[in-house]
Amino acid sequence: MNDPDAGGAGRSWAETAPLSAVALRVNDEVRRLEVDPRTSLLDALREHLHLSGTKKGCDHGQCGACTVLINGRRVNSCLTLAVMHEDDEIVTIEGLGDLDSLHAMQRSFVERDGFQCGYCTPGQICSAVGMLAEVGAGWPSHATADVASPRIALTDEEIRERMSGNICRCAAYPNIVAAIRAVAKAGTQ
């Protein structure tokens, strides 16, 4: 069995490393933090910056609830360290829109009833925004018949495949697909 205190690699659980300074650009604001290097980007957002819109589901990159946009790309914030994102541009659900001016994807999820409990929804919406940008850039997916083709037809099969990293335990999937389809059709990403 693993002896937690054996060997050269690995410190004891109690030991801590010095705090690291990191400057993140979160929702258009520079935020300076001093964090334990272990702090995930997700915990930095929720516990240090009190942006609790980003959710912690599995904390292992399996559910997608923690999805945020880093430099425009969707990423699981639970599987990356805050200290690795010096000067990176991070957009959370709070940065996409607010009650007075919802992002088109937020409005579409409301209009199409793309959720039940809502816990996975911030991750679904951030992921969908990132996903449509990927489609706009012509990225192929596993549902793309010919990966060499530069144009992607955004069928429902493509949407489902591309959104497979976001789990909804209420199974609101049909309405999530409808919400994303509507935004893609309107061309307002």
Added chain:
Amino acid sequence: MRSFTYERPADARAAVAAASRSGAKFISGGTNLLDLMKLDIEHPSHLVDISRLALRDIDELPDGGLRIGAQAANSDVAADARVRTRYPVLSQALVSGASGQLRNKASTGGNLLQRTRCPYFYDTAAGCNKRDPGSGCSAIDGSNRIHAILGASDACIATHPSDMAVAMTVLDAQIELLDADESVRRVAITDFYRLPGDTPHLETVLRPAEMITSVVLPPPPPGRQLYRKVRDRASYEFALVSVAAVVSADQATIAQARVAFGGVAHKPWRSVEAEAALTGRPATMATYRAAADAAMRDAVGQGHNDFKIELARRTLCRTLAQAAQSS
């Protein structure tokens, strides 16, 4: 997670120097390493962040090949127009793995070095010779439905989880490495990985502080390239069995074929036996079946995974038939 110190070296030489420190480990995309650190399976005392090194580009080589920087994200490689048109098997393999979010973060070098998803490797209460050498293998007499059918040992029956590496194996990729003494070497991907033997904790030929700097693809081989993955879910799941094939058929005869399997062994499994059974033979199901039998001649099931042997045969036949049809 246990405590560690963190540094971000400015260049590749500084990175390998930093990694020479005891207990140090490289971190790139972090999608596998941080998961394993949370579970106390990996416990480095020092992390060397190489994710911002200038190793993200995909460059043309004079011979018609490509050099893929080790820090290029899986999604960037999959979306690269040159990869999609000249090495479609690689693009197909990449988009069949993980999720959109993970592919945006996971790097080329990190994908090659990801650890097995054997549940006993993840369970720190179970014996696992890979995680804790000498503690035994809980999978051999345990639940082993997803485990290896080729090249396994009494010490370990884990599989390598990568799709990307299977495509790179069929493409004869070379891996470029930088060592702490600044020496550079190239290793063929088939020689890069080790079989488990008595030392399943040693998975590659990497030296302690050595770093992957790039993957070199030789010019694309003639023929149609295809990656087929069979899994328990339609998306976001590891392969039970996968096949990467390149088939060049002249009329009804196979001129040349290359075959690699994923999900069946401790490393991406190139089958020279299947290739020999295909070359110069008619492009018929009888030929594919003979090649599949040749590929699985030494296959051994562990009980729950016995079905994988026939699944691998059928997946190969189906992939070859499809590739030969349109080559």
